[in-house]
Amino acid sequence: MSSSNTNPGSFSRPGIEFLGGARDQLPILLGVVPFGVIFGALADSAGIPAFEAQSFSLFIFAGSAQFIAVSLIGQAASPFLIVLTIFIVNLRHMLYSASLAPHVNHLSNRWKIPLSWLLTDEAFIVASSRYRRGNIEFAHWYFLGTGLMLWTAWQLSTSLGIALGVLIPPEIGLDFALPLTFMALIIPTLTDRPAWAAACSAGFFSILLANLPFKLGLLIPVIIGISVGLGVEIQSASARRANGDIT
Amino acid sequence: MSRLELWIIILAGMAVTYLIRLSFIFLIPPDRLPEWFRRGLRYIPPAVLAALIAPDILLLDGTLHLSFTNHRLLAGSIAALVAWRTRNTWLTIVSGLLTFGLLALL
Numbered sequence A: 001m002s003s004s005n006t007n008p009g010s011f012s013r014p015g016i017e018f019l020g021g022a023r024d025q026l027p028i029l030l031g032v033v034p035f036g037v038i039f040g041a042l043a044d045s046a047g048i049p050a051f052e053a054q055s056f057s058l059f060i061f062a063g064s065a066q067f068i069a070v071s072l073i074g075q076a077a078s079p080f081l082i083v084l085t086i087f088i089v090n091l092r093h094m095l096y097s098a099s100l101a102p103h104v105n106h107l108s109n110r111w112k113i114p115l116s117w118l119l120t121d122e123a124f125i126v127a128s129s130r131y132r133r134g135n136i137e138f139a140h141w142y143f144l145g146t147g148l149m150l151w152t153a154w155q156l157s158t159s160l161g162i163a164l165g166v167l168i169p170p171e172i173g174l175d176f177a178l179p180l181t182f183m184a185l186i187i188p189t190l191t192d193r194p195a196w197a198a199a200c201s202a203g204f205f206s207i208l209l210a211n212l213p214f215k216l217g218l219l220i221p222v223i224i225g226i227s228v229g230l231g232v233e234i235q236s237a238s239a240r241r242a243n244g245d246i247t
Numbered sequence B: 001m002s003r004l005e006l007w008i009i010i011l012a013g014m015a016v017t018y019l020i021r022l023s024f025i026f027l028i029p030p031d032r033l034p035e036w037f038r039r040g041l042r043y044i045p046p047a048v049l050a051a052l053i054a055p056d057i058l059l060l061d062g063t064l065h066l067s068f069t070n071h072r073l074l075a076g077s078i079a080a081l082v083a084w085r086t087r088n089t090w091l092t093i094v095s096g097l098l099t100f101g102l103l104a105l106l
Helices: A013-045 A050-060 A063-074 A079-090 A093-104 A109-117 A121-132 A139-164 A174-189 A193-208 A216-246 B003-027 B035-058 B071-086 B089-105
Strands: none
Touching (some): A093 A109, A093 A121, A093 A139, A093 B035, A193 A216, A193 B035
């Protein structure tokens, strides 16, 4: 049938959420896919066999940690040190887990286990923007859709990089799409003064601490940002109380 | 490095990463967390995003680059403006990439 007024509700609510999550991950993939290709190429040039290289993406599924692990393998570091490094680099995911925990608390373990598995930086950022929009009855399908989209793209881009085995020149400039995507996502989170304070202080310290190893240049500024946000919230709440006492 | 060592890294790396991601979702119920901690969670997304954006647009080869010759800063500012006015992810990215490309041509 060529009727143009097809019912858009031909998908169920879970289906709409799932596709919405997958769709909203697309802009981020523009920035992620080049990294996946580069990871595959780097793993190949570090002498890691194709199956093991792909397994890093399949099982660890954490971009920064995989890059650092491969560079440590290239330097013949001990497996213990490499695993410890992966642990420190991914410690920031604990914050994401804490942030999303209240939203998925009502779900069964059948949901919690795969959703946690997909909890990367990019999945967290897109999923938490969904939870902020409210009406979350089926939002876990959105989380699943966005996580699976990212996971699939990460696997395919890794494979491509292993197959090519050559480095993609960074001058292409596509990596710049990543901060631009984050720019679009941060604006709706800046709803009040404490949120601005959290963002500004985290940004400031991320510059100051940019040279720290193990992604600590991300973890520490984020913890400072959260503390500053809380501090400003408490301070303005008590200022409001003080004003209330005067009038 | 032997294949056995590689598999130790992959499987142990998977275990620690997964335990971190499971931590609060699975192992610790949120109603057991203190009140201040739960309120702090709201500030994670803006803090994470700012800490990801700032080095990408302000640092060049590891040093602060605050001037009109920093094309990433200019294009990022345009993109921020577009994001603020339109709330549209694609428009934000396209405007930023276009600005970046145009500046490279100048």
